[in-house]
Amino acid sequence: MTNESVAKAPKSTAPSAPGEALQARETRLFSLDGKPVAFTSGQTILEAATAAGRYIPHLCAHPDFPPHSSCKLCVVKANGRYLSACSTRAREGLEVESNTPELNGRRRTLLQMIFVEGNHYCPGCEKSGFCDLQALAYQLEMQNPHFSHFWPDRTVDASHPDVFIDFNRCIFCELCVRASRDVDGKHIFALTGRGIKKHLCINSRTGKLGDTDFSAADRAANICPVGAILKKHVGFSTPIGKRTYDATPISVVSLASLEASK
């Protein structure tokens, strides 16, 4: 639904030519938690907020790729309706709530559901301290996974010489799918199955990563927000206390890294 709104928005809200000229001169604003945020035509709520230095929690959204809106962490209340900030275009006068106890509570519940759906054991994961899922859970003060664990029986694919995949930690954000398809042009990953049987699959005759032309230099090898796709031979190289999210919350890191990439 929300993806559709992005696709359709330019046509439905396209102003007439004189109006366009008028609007180009004026700064267009929507409000985020009561404070004004300027946006340009075509920007999503998440993009505009980020450009204005305002953080909206998100997991599957990435500035280099079209929105996926599957994790639902970025859901905000816009004029009273729940919408994904990553895939809803900003509109003049929109009143957006994001950093509220209600929405953060819902986000915490979503994180808890992600945690029990996979096998996420932070103490034994090389991504710990760099993991976006973990960092969001720290930020939103998730103290436990609350729900009964699924403990799904998933495997590890270590067939590739430089990269391994731990399917236990996959959160189905499709960032590797998008990166491999849109940037690397290799179409190595896809999601298949439904519900609890949903899983990441690999496009090779054997279904093994080692039988593809995947490379550690691929964008897809460097985009996993959790510890599902990891480089071999480099684990635990940063001491505890110096890792990305040890002292700095993801709200700060996320905005700073975007600023640095400009």
Add this chain to the structure above:
Amino acid sequence: MSTEISHHKTLSESIPRKPRIATTSLCGCFGCHMSLLDIDERILQLAEIVDFDRSPITDIKHCGPCDVGLIEGGVCNAENVHVLREFRANCKTLVALGACAINGGLPAARNTIDVGECLAEAYCTPAIAIENPGIPNDRELPLLLDKVRPVNEIVRIDYFLPGCPPSGDAIWQFVSALVTRRIPRLSYALIKYD
């Protein structure tokens, strides 16, 4: 930290009876208890304002009525279930201390494997040099559960303190808040899952 200490002293004077704390390690590695000792000299302040009931520190074997119970480790066998229920029955406030109590932790890695296969692999595999291979079967040994469970799947838990282990500072911040009747809340740098 100094403000918190003075806070305790004034409060400890106003509290008529010392709060009682009980601690135990179920399916854990005692790392969380090591971390409890890692509050260093602050343990003297803690000893001033609380009394310890059942705990590996006191070696008291059964839990009496307590204000706070700290549970380390998940639940992997029948004895763990008994101990956990004893704590719930006696402690006004029960805290899941550390990763294993909260999500089963490393021991829960066996949850996708059949418990019989697990035991056979550990005790009957010819490649491992053990005398008289066979699964131990003594009535003194508590029976294993099919899965390692977080403590909140067995009893109601009031608070969760994550970490593997939670740092001494996190334990201090949390426990000192609890025993002085404040709502415990960890600052960002102290919330860790590893």
